[in-house]
Amino acid sequence: xxxxxxxxxxxxxxxxxxxxxxxxxxxxxxxxxxxxxxxxxxxxxxxxxxxxxxxxxxxxxxxxxxxxxxxxxxxxxxxxxxxxxxxxxxxxxxxxxxxxxxxxxxxxxxxxxxxxxxxxxxxxxxxxxxxxxxxxxxxxxxxxxxxxxxxxxxxxxxxxxxxxxxxxxxxxxxxxxxxxxxxxxxxxxxxxxxxxxxxxxxxxxxxxxxxxxxxxxxxxxxxxxxxxxxxxxxxxxxxxxxxxxxxxxxxxxxxxxxxxxxxxxxxxxxxxxxxxxxxxxxxxxxxxxxxxxxxxxxxxxxxxxxxxxxxxxxxxxxxxxxxxxxxxxxxxxxxxxxxxxxxxxxxxxxxxxxxxxxxxxxxxxxxxxxxxxxxxxxxxxxxxxxxxxxxxxxxxxxxxxxxxxxxxxxxxxxxxxxxxxxxxxxxxxxxxxxxxxxxxxxxxxxxx
Numbered sequence: 001x002x003x004x005x006x007x008x009x010x011x012x013x014x015x016x017x018x019x020x021x022x023x024x025x026x027x028x029x030x031x032x033x034x035x036x037x038x039x040x041x042x043x044x045x046x047x048x049x050x051x052x053x054x055x056x057x058x059x060x061x062x063x064x065x066x067x068x069x070x071x072x073x074x075x076x077x078x079x080x081x082x083x084x085x086x087x088x089x090x091x092x093x094x095x096x097x098x099x100x101x102x103x104x105x106x107x108x109x110x111x112x113x114x115x116x117x118x119x120x121x122x123x124x125x126x127x128x129x130x131x132x133x134x135x136x137x138x139x140x141x142x143x144x145x146x147x148x149x150x151x152x153x154x155x156x157x158x159x160x161x162x163x164x165x166x167x168x169x170x171x172x173x174x175x176x177x178x179x180x181x182x183x184x185x186x187x188x189x190x191x192x193x194x195x196x197x198x199x200x201x202x203x204x205x206x207x208x209x210x211x212x213x214x215x216x217x218x219x220x221x222x223x224x225x226x227x228x229x230x231x232x233x234x235x236x237x238x239x240x241x242x243x244x245x246x247x248x249x250x251x252x253x254x255x256x257x258x259x260x261x262x263x264x265x266x267x268x269x270x271x272x273x274x275x276x277x278x279x280x281x282x283x284x285x286x287x288x289x290x291x292x293x294x295x296x297x298x299x300x301x302x303x304x305x306x307x308x309x310x311x312x313x314x315x316x317x318x319x320x321x322x323x324x325x326x327x328x329x330x331x332x333x334x335x336x337x338x339x340x341x342x343x344x345x346x347x348x349x350x351x352x353x354x355x356x357x358x359x360x361x362x363x364x365x366x367x368x369x370x371x372x373x374x375x376x377x378x379x380x381x382x383x384x385x386x387x388x389x390x391x392x393x394x395x396x397x398x399x400x401x402x403x404x405x406x407x408x409x410x411x412x413x414x415x416x417x418x419x420x421x422x423x424x425x426x427x428x429x430x431x432x433x434x435x436x437x438x439x440x441x442x443x444x445x446x447x448x
Contacts, residue, residue, distance in 0.1 A: 027160045034218055039157045045214040046150035046169050049109070051176025052207035053116045053143045055200055056085060056136070059177050059184050066193040073129050081132050085140040086394060092144030093387055097152065097380030098247075100217075105149045109212035112149070116142030117205025124198040146208060147173065148387070149215065151363075152380040155371045156217055160314070162368040167310025170363045171303040220377070244375030245434075250382050253434045255373055259366065260389050262427050265420040266326060266362040267393025269333060272401055272417040273355055274298065276410075283410045284340035286348060294352045301353040302360035309357075310364040318372065322365045323428035329359035330421030337411045359421060373433055 031039035064078050100108055119139025126132050150173075154165035180200065187196045250256050273280075277298060281291040313321045332355035339348040367383045374382055404413040 027158070031157055031218065035216065042153050042157050042215060043165050043168055045211040046153040047172035049146045049208050049211040050150045050169050050173040052204045052211075053146045054173050054176035055120070055180050055184075055204070056089070056116070056139055056143050057173075057177075059180055059200070060085070063184055063193060063197065066190055067123075067132070070190040070193060071127065071129070071132075073132075077129060078132070081136045084133055084137045085143075086391075088137045088140035089144040089147070090388055090391055092141040093148040093384035094381060096145040097148045097382070097384035100149055100152065100380045101378050104217045105153070105215040106212060108145055109149055109208065109215055112142040112145035113205055113208035113212055114142070115139055116146065116208055117201050117203075120201030120204055121198050122201075124194040124201065142208075146211075148380050148384050151367050152383060153215060153217075155367060155376050155379040155383075159371075159376060161311075162371060163310035163313035163318070163364055164307065165310075166367055167306035167308075167361070167364045171306045174299055174306070174360070175303040244377035245373075245382070246378055247381050247385055250374050250378075251385070255431060255434050256386070258427060258431065259370065260386060262326075262424040263362065263366055263386060263389035264392035264396075265424040266329070266359060267390045268396035269329060269393075269417040269421040269424075270356075270359040270362060271393050271397035272414065273333065273336075273352065273359075274397070276397070276401065277352055280336070280340070280410055280414065281348065284343060284348075286340065286343065286345050290345035290348060293349050297349065297353055298356050301356040305357040305360050306364050309361040310368075313365065313368060318365070318369060319428055319431060322369065323425045325358045325361055325365070326421050326425030326428065329355055330418040330423075330425060332358060333418030333421060334415055336418075337414050341411075369431070 028039060035042070060081075064081075068074065068078055096108060096112075116139050119135045119142065122135040123132065126135060150169045151166055154169055155162055158165040184196055184200075187193070245253075277294045278291045281294055309321060309325055332351050336348065336351045336355060339351050366386060367379070370383050370386055371379045401413055404416065
């Protein structure tokens with residue numbers, strides 16, 4: 001592989017197109033040399049694992065009533081089960097990411113398969129509340145491992161198509177339960193829920209075990225990267241060409257903390273709509289059909305947008321796409337208030353779709369931007385740190401939003417959510433590569 005550098009006219013061998021062929025780096029051929037097959041199989045495995053573990057987040061609301069009745073546990077007490085899930089799913093990603101960056105994904109994802117699959121299987125036989133807490137928390141650790149491994153598989157194998165491939169994985173997590181929810185809702189009774197939980201758990205276990213055997217990380221020299229200013233580096237993507245930052249080094253740059261604040265703002269705006277769209281529609285006295293359509297179509301818009309705008313960030317300037325998306329996300333949220341005040345249900349639904357279409361890709365934009373600025377070598381651990389900002393978004397969309405609605409009303413709360421998205425969009429224009437990253441020349445007007 002050391003002397004197979006293609007010329008600028010060489011096309012990708014697995015059907016991919018994009019800017020990479022124009023600069024003379026055939027990433028697909030290099031990956032095929034290492035793997036022995038198309039790198040897209042890595043994305044298929046990662047997406048399959050993401051879809052498999054998604055019931056932990058998206059099926060809980062459908063199965064919890066049957067668990068409550070069957071185990072004679074009050075629903076408010078079960079609410080803490082999901083809270084434990086959010087905490088463990090988020091906080092498990094940093095140690096998992098650090099392990100993966102240094103030792104690869106194989107053993108780690110095998111462990112995640114046992115936790116995530118075993119957690120759901122165990123729920124089928126749980127007889128008390130503490131067992132639910134324990135099993136769901138252990139499963140959440142497995143989900144967190146799968147999430148960080150899957151997202152960063154795209155970063156590591158697709159430096160040229162990071163936006164699109166990250167979008168595939170995160171879309172699978174958002175939409176993976178689409179086929180499971182109807183099965184659960186049709187069988188979510190006291191008599192049937194144990195079989196449902198066990199069957200889902202077996203499915204999670206099988207898919208994630210297969211993924212653990214398929215996933216691999218590229219070797220450090222898979223692109224024959226040159227040191228210094230050698231022309232061999234010029235055709236490489238930013239995440240490969242620039243300096244690889246450790247987590248500690250990343251935390252010492254102001255760019256990371258701006259990205260962190262932007263993530264909190266966008267997660268707050270995003271989760272505010274997801275968690276409250278039905279009640280917001282009811283606040284205006286809109287028909288029940290409008291609230292149902294909004295809630296049903298919302299995840300569709302969120303999933304599709306991650307593919308479309310993820311691909312856009314690979315083909316066009318990533319910062320400009322990111323800024324435009326966040327600004328439009330904010331404007332659509334403010335527009336929701338106007339549509340509700342006017343009592344126009346059709347426009348309300350359209351604005352919900354627009355709001356989610358432009359905010360949901362935050363889970364594509366941020367890992368891609370972080371890899372561009374801080375390198376691909378430590379991307380799993382670095383993004384896991386940034387991902388903790390989602391906790392701030394959850395606090396805003398839950399506790400803070402509840403206080404704001406009680407004190408100022410729904411309209412002011414949603415306008416604030418829109419303003420946060422607009423602020424994140426404007427902040428994007430301030431971003432530039434860290435000083436010393438080796439990428440400053442790509443943005444000459446932004447020298448430190």
